[in-house]
Amino acid sequence: MIKRDNTLPIDSSYIIIGDIHGCIDELKTLLLKQGFTIDKNNLLQTTSKSKNRSIVLLGDFIDKGSDKKLTETIEFIYANFKHLNRNRQKLYLILGNHEEMVYRYIVNDPTLIINEKTIKNRKLYYNSVELLEKEPHLKSLFLELYSYCSIWYKYNYNDNFSVTLTHAPCPEKYLAQKGEEAEKRMVKCRSRSKNPNMPLDKLLPYLKEEAKDNQHYHIFGHLSQPNIRQFKNKICIDTSAIYGDSLSCAIVQQDKLSFDSVPFEKLQKKANQRYNILFDFVN
Numbered sequence: 001m002i003k004r005d006n007t008l009p010i011d012s013s014y015i016i017i018g019d020i021h022g023c024i025d026e027l028k029t030l031l032l033k034q035g036f037t038i039d040k041n042n043l044l045q046t047t048s049k050s051k052n053r054s055i056v057l058l059g060d061f062i063d064k065g066s067d068k069k070l071t072e073t074i075e076f077i078y079a080n081f082k083h084l085n086r087n088r089q090k091l092y093l094i095l096g097n098h099e100e101m102v103y104r105y106i107v108n109d110p111t112l113i114i115n116e117k118t119i120k121n122r123k124l125y126y127n128s129v130e131l132l133e134k135e136p137h138l139k140s141l142f143l144e145l146y147s148y149c150s151i152w153y154k155y156n157y158n159d160n161f162s163v164t165l166t167h168a169p170c171p172e173k174y175l176a177q178k179g180e181e182a183e184k185r186m187v188k189c190r191s192r193s194k195n196p197n198m199p200l201d202k203l204l205p206y207l208k209e210e211a212k213d214n215q216h217y218h219i220f221g222h223l224s225q226p227n228i229r230q231f232k233n234k235i236c237i238d239t240s241a242i243y244g245d246s247l248s249c250a251i252v253q254q255d256k257l258s259f260d261s262v263p264f265e266k267l268q269k270k271a272n273q274r275y276n277i278l279f280d281f282v283n
C-alpha cells in the first residue's frame with residue numbers, strides 16, 4: 001500500500017479536517033474561517049493568521065455528495081495540493097476507506113470480487129465510481145490524489161504532547177505501525193452497517209480501554225457523529241457534514257489543541273444516516 005515520511009514538521013501549525021464527502025462549500029467556509037482566502041482561480045492564499053498553518057484532510061473526501069459537489073471537491077483539493085505544496089508541503093492527505101474502495105473499483109483491483117453484493121455496494125456507498133468512470137479527467141486527478149495519500153501522520157511536539165492522525169480509530173498496537181494488517185486497521189474499523197444494533201462503544205471497546213489522561217492524542221474521523229466526541233486522548237472529528245450536521249477541524253498549534261466547526265450549507269441533498277454515538281457510556 002502507501003508509504004513515505006509520516007512526520008509532520010513541528011514548526012507549522014495544523015488544521016486537521018474530518019470527513020468531507022463532497023462538502024466543498026463547507027470546506028471552503030471552514031478554511032476561510034481559519035484565516036485562508038480563496039482567489040478567483042480557487043487557490044488558497046494565506047493571510048497573517050494562516051501564514052504558518054498547514055492543512056491535513058483526514059480522509060473520505062469523496063462519495064455521498066452530489067456529482068457536482070464531488071467534482072468541485074476533487075478539483076479543489078487537486079489544484080490546492082499542487083499550489084500549497086509548491087515550496088514545502090502544506091497540504092497533507094490521509095487515506096480514507098472511501099478513497100481506498102473507489103480506487104479498487106476504478107482500477108479493477110483483481111482482489112475485489114465483482115458480484116451482486118459489490119455491484120450493489122458500488123451504487124449504494126461509492127457513488128464516486130460512476131462519476132469517475134464518466135469523467136476520465138476527473139479520474140486522473142483522483143488517481144493522482146490517491147497516490148499522495150498516507151495512512152497516518154504524527155505531530156510529535158515533545159515528550160508530553162503529540163497528535164497521531166488516522167482516518168479510522170484502531171487499537172493502539174496498530175497505530176502508526178507498518179504492515180498490511182496495521183495499515184488496513186488505520187483506514188477502516190469494524191463496520192457499523194454490519195452491526196447496526198451494537199452500541200459503538202461495544203463495537204470498538206479498545207477505544208475506552210486504551211484511552212489515557214494524557215496529551216498524546218489520537219484524532220480520527222470515519223464514525224459520523226452529531227458533534228466532536230472526545231474521551232481522554234481519543235477524539236473523533238467526523239461531525240457528519242454530508243448528513244446535514246457540520247464539518248469540523250482540530251487545530252494544533254505548538255502544544256495546544258482546539259476545535260472549530262461550520263454547519264452544513266444545504267447546497268446539496270444531505271445523505272441519510274442513523275447515528276450510533278461514540279463515548280456514550282452508561283456508567
Ligand SMILES: [Mn+2]
Binds near residue numbers: 096167
Ligand atoms: Mn470512513
